[in-house]
Amino acid sequence: MSAPAGPLHKHDFLLRRLHSLSGLLPIGVFLIAHLTTNSTILWGAANLRAGDNPFQRRVATFQEEVSFLNSMPGLLLIEVTLWLSILFHAVLGVYYIRTGRGNAAHYPYRDNWRYTLQRLTGYFSILFIFYHIATLRWGWSFLVPGGAQWSHHYASSTLAQALQGSADGYTAAGLAISIFYFVGVSCVVFHFANGLWTAAITWGLTVSQPAQKRWGYVCTGLGLALMGMAWASVIGFATLDPAAARRVENRLLGETDPEPGDGRAAELDQQAGPPFKEGG
Amino acid sequence: MALAHAHSPTQRRLNRQAAKPGRTIRIRIKRCDGPGKPSRWEHFDVKVERGANVISCLQQIAAHPVTADGKATTPVVWDAICLEEICGACTMLINGRVRQSCSCLIDEYAPNHGDSITLEPMSKFPVVRDLWVDRSRAFEALKRIKAWIPIDGTYHLGPGPREPARPQLTRYTLSTCMTCACCLEACPQYTIEHDESKWDASFIGAHAISQVRLFNSHQTGKQLAPDRLDILTGLGGIASCGNAQNCVKVCPKDIPLTESIGAIGRAATLHALAKWFSGPS
Numbered sequence: 001m002s003a004p005a006g007p008l009h010k011h012d013f014l015l016r017r018l019h020s021l022s023g024l025l026p027i028g029v030f031l032i033a034h035l036t037t038n039s040t041i042l043w044g045a046a047n048l049r050a051g052d053n054p055f056q057r058r059v060a061t062f063q064e065e066v067s068f069l070n071s072m073p074g075l076l077l078i079e080v081t082l083w084l085s086i087l088f089h090a091v092l093g094v095y096y097i098r099t100g101r102g103n104a105a106h107y108p109y110r111d112n113w114r115y116t117l118q119r120l121t122g123y124f125s126i127l128f129i130f131y132h133i134a135t136l137r138w139g140w141s142f143l144v145p146g147g148a149q150w151s152h153h154y155a156s157s158t159l160a161q162a163l164q165g166s167a168d169g170y171t172a173a174g175l176a177i178s179i180f181y182f183v184g185v186s187c188v189v190f191h192f193a194n195g196l197w198t199a200a201i202t203w204g205l206t207v208s209q210p211a212q213k214r215w216g217y218v219c220t221g222l223g224l225a226l227m228g229m230a231w232a233s234v235i236g237f238a239t240l241d242p243a244a245a246r247r248v249e250n251r252l253l254g255e256t257d258p259e260p261g262d263g264r265a266a267e268l269d270q271q272a273g274p275p276f277k278e279g280g
Numbered sequence: 281m282a283l284a285h286a287h288s289p290t291q292r293r294l295n296r297q298a299a300k301p302g303r304t305i306r307i308r309i310k311r312c313d314g315p316g317k318p319s320r321w322e323h324f325d326v327k328v329e330r331g332a333n334v335i336s337c338l339q340q341i342a343a344h345p346v347t348a349d350g351k352a353t354t355p356v357v358w359d360a361i362c363l364e365e366i367c368g369a370c371t372m373l374i375n376g377r378v379r380q381s382c383s384c385l386i387d388e389y390a391p392n393h394g395d396s397i398t399l400e401p402m403s404k405f406p407v408v409r410d411l412w413v414d415r416s417r418a419f420e421a422l423k424r425i426k427a428w429i430p431i432d433g434t435y436h437l438g439p440g441p442r443e444p445a446r447p448q449l450t451r452y453t454l455s456t457c458m459t460c461a462c463c464l465e466a467c468p469q470y471t472i473e474h475d476e477s478k479w480d481a482s483f484i485g486a487h488a489i490s491q492v493r494l495f496n497s498h499q500t501g502k503q504l505a506p507d508r509l510d511i512l513t514g515l516g517g518i519a520s521c522g523n524a525q526n527c528v529k530v531c532p533k534d535i536p537l538t539e540s541i542g543a544i545g546r547a548a549t550l551h552a553l554a555k556w557f558s559g560p561s
Contacts, residue, residue: 115524204546
């Protein structure tokens with residue numbers, strides 16, 4: 001009758017519920033906001049006040065979003081909270097995954113496949129999110145093919161460059177990164193939508209089978225919408241011409257710069273990594 | 281067309297209609313001489329008539345324990361009591377999935393001459409011998425959650441409170457649980473634990489969660505509700521459920537186990553909040 005000691009075991013229920021909660025808030029809520037922002041690279045074309053042609057409007061809308069986020073007070077606090085939440089969710093998640101043994105091969109029910117998929121997408125999401133934050137936020141450009149450094153002044157062009165492998169378009173390694181992103185965002189969205197469905201049972205929101213089914217439709221709808229935004233983001237940046245985007249951004253910087261020609265753009269260029277070829 | 285290894289109810293019904301009387305089928309059995317001993321496979325050819333079930337085939341093998349290649353062997357051991365799917369003792373893996381062997385008709389599983397059926401002991405419990413396993417952990421779980429109604433006292437307690445009719449209907453289904461352990465065998469979160477001292481810290485299982493719902497919704501039984509919820513909000517309690525929902529699909533009694541998990545999930549949330557804000561009840 002000896003229960004294992006230690007805070008992990010003593011507070012198992014609390015930690016499991018916090019694990020569930022952290023997936024919804026702040027991670028899930030942030031995911032929705034993040035995908036909404038990033039997908040502007042496609043639907044920004046409909047933001048008619050942002051520019052003269054659809055390409056300009058896409059780049060300008062995304063840039064506006066990025067600049068807005070960068071002007072938020074306490075941004076670092078928000079970021080650190082998110083990183084710690086993701087770390088907490090990931091570490092406990094891996095620990096919990098290892099307490100079970102999937103058996104979808106013997107019991108190939110749809111729910112059971114989702115159980116297995118939830119865990120596989122969890123593992124892949126950890127890998128993807130770590131790479132995503134390390135390269136684009138912490139500036140670990142040695143992990144990026146072509147070594148592109150993301151700059152929030154040149155948000156679209158540097159991101160397109162990071163995904164495509166070079167400023168001139170695709171390299172083989174760039175293609176691999178784009179595919180990695182496509183799979184990565186798909187895993188994250190599935191993990192969130194399915195997690196939202198199971199969390200409702202865990203917390204006791206949905207009890208009866210019809211209620212679980214109804215909530216399943218809600219989660220599927222939200223999941224499909226988020227999947228659309230996630231794919232729009234990846235496709236948007238993977239097909240964006242970095243050089244053309246850079247020209248739009250230069251114009252935007254010129255417009256917002258109080259004293260053009262004071263060398264600020266050049267300074268920013270330097271931060272942004274390898275120089276771009278004009279034209280093309 | 282009659283197909284062996286069928287899992288859908290429709291195909292099983294078709295198999296039953298098409299089954300050929302007097303055919304010989306092969307039964308492949310995973311055998312083990314005792315706890316800790318290695319397992320081996322033995323094959324038996326059995327002549328079956330209409331309506332034969334797995335148990336009647338095992339009885340034939342016991343009467344004539346000779347393998348398909350003519351070697352004399354020991355009779356296969358299995359556990360069985362009621363032979364009408366209400367005790368749960370004869371639960372085993374048939375073609376890789378858990379169910380009771382008494383209610384498993386050969387016509388549904390092996391309708392043609394030469395078809396085979398695979399029998400294995402449950403994998404989540406220690407094997408006693410051959411197809412017989414020790415399900416003690418499942419019964420210990422029922423003791424932990426006090427799966428009874430407290431009516432004993434040093435004086436006459438008088439009549440209990442009146443039971444409303446509607447919860448009785450829900451409880452009737454829940455009360456048909458026979459602790460056969462199908463839900464545990466199919467659960468990816470329930471893993472074999474040989475060390476008895478670790479049972480209390482390992483996942484308690486869907487059957488026990490559903491029994492908590494049964495007894496906590498009874499007017500007298502709910503006196504022990506906080507005790508039961510303390511167990512389920514502890515290590516290995518309801519939070520260890522991974523929502524794979526296999527339990528409800530393999531339950532031979534059609535007990536809405538996932539609804540019980542949802543209902544107890546809600547009760548556990550409220551219980552934990554109440555405890556956190558106002559202390560133990």
